[in-house]
Amino acid sequence: GAVVSQHPSWVICKSGTSVKIECRSLDFQATTMFWYRQFPKQSLMLMATSNEGSKATYEQGVEKDKFLINHASLTLSTLTVTSAHPEDSSFYICSARVGPAVAETQYFGPGTRLLVL
Amino acid sequence: GEDVEQSLFLSVREGDSSVINCTYTDSSSTYLYWYKQEPGAGLQLLTYIFSNMDMKQDQRLTVLLNKKDKHLSLRIADTQTGDSAIYFCAERPLSGGYNKLIFGAGTRLAVHP
Numbered sequence: 001g002a003v004v005s006q007h008p009s010w011v012i013c014k015s016g017t018s019v020k021i022e023c024r025s026l027d028f029q030a031t032t033m034f035w036y037r038q039f040p041k042q043s044l045m046l047m048a049t050s051n052e053g054s055k056a057t058y059e060q061g062v063e064k065d066k067f068l069i070n071h072a073s074l075t076l077s078t079l080t081v082t083s084a085h086p087e088d089s090s091f092y093i094c095s096a097r098v099g100p101a102v103a104e105t106q107y108f109g110p111g112t113r114l115l116v117l
Numbered sequence: 118g119e120d121v122e123q124s125l126f127l128s129v130r131e132g133d134s135s136v137i138n139c140t141y142t143d144s145s146s147t148y149l150y151w152y153k154q155e156p157g158a159g160l161q162l163l164t165y166i167f168s169n170m171d172m173k174q175d176q177r178l179t180v181l182l183n184k185k186d187k188h189l190s191l192r193i194a195d196t197q198t199g200d201s202a203i204y205f206c207a208e209r210p211l212s213g214g215y216n217k218l219i220f221g222a223g224t225r226l227a228v229h230p
Contacts, residue, residue: 006159034218043205043220044160093159106218108152109161 002042004096008107012116013084021079021112023094028094029074032087034106036089050077084116120222121179128227137192137224139206142187146208149182151191154203154223163191163204193226201228 003026013019023033031052035046046071049057056069066088068080081088091113095106120142129135141149147168166173166180166189172181179192190230193200203223210219 004159043222044218046217048215069226105148105162107148107162107163110159111157113157 002107006044010113019081023073023077025096032097033077036093060069086102088114089116118206122220135196137191139189141208143210145211148209150207152205
């Protein structure tokens, strides 16, 4: 149980285009999902917390107009990188929270590698 | 502040035990986690420990927590080549409203014959 999928697994796009990444919880409902970004050989940095039915909460320094998050259902959150530039190239990983707030565990998706040319 | 530190690299011989160490700063952290990341993949939850525990064992994995020193370790017994990966330590501080995980930079474990 607690499987999280992401689509696509990798994407190459031209500078200036927008890219949408999907995160799905396959066998459970997730009211809260998280979006992380990982640069090569570095750790994960939390970008935003996605809450079903409400606006996402962004971490300091993350542009909410550039990284649009939509959590329209209990099993799907999407991250749209708008007007992508080469510096947005990274590995984007989502996770979904399972369990009550105090005892929660996060299960991670396999990640989406974005390359902006 | 929130900071998690790990050594960056560990090399062990197949069959030996591996010990990966981690220090964290936020004493309010209720849960501490170990995740494994294989090349090009997301993170796999290996195990976690509640802050009122000193030790947790799960098959080949043993987690030790020294809350006084804010030190966490992961011991992998009988290390195999399939254990080669990056291991991330993470804390979940109370200041994050239970939502936020703070990750270390990851320890790259290399297992050689």
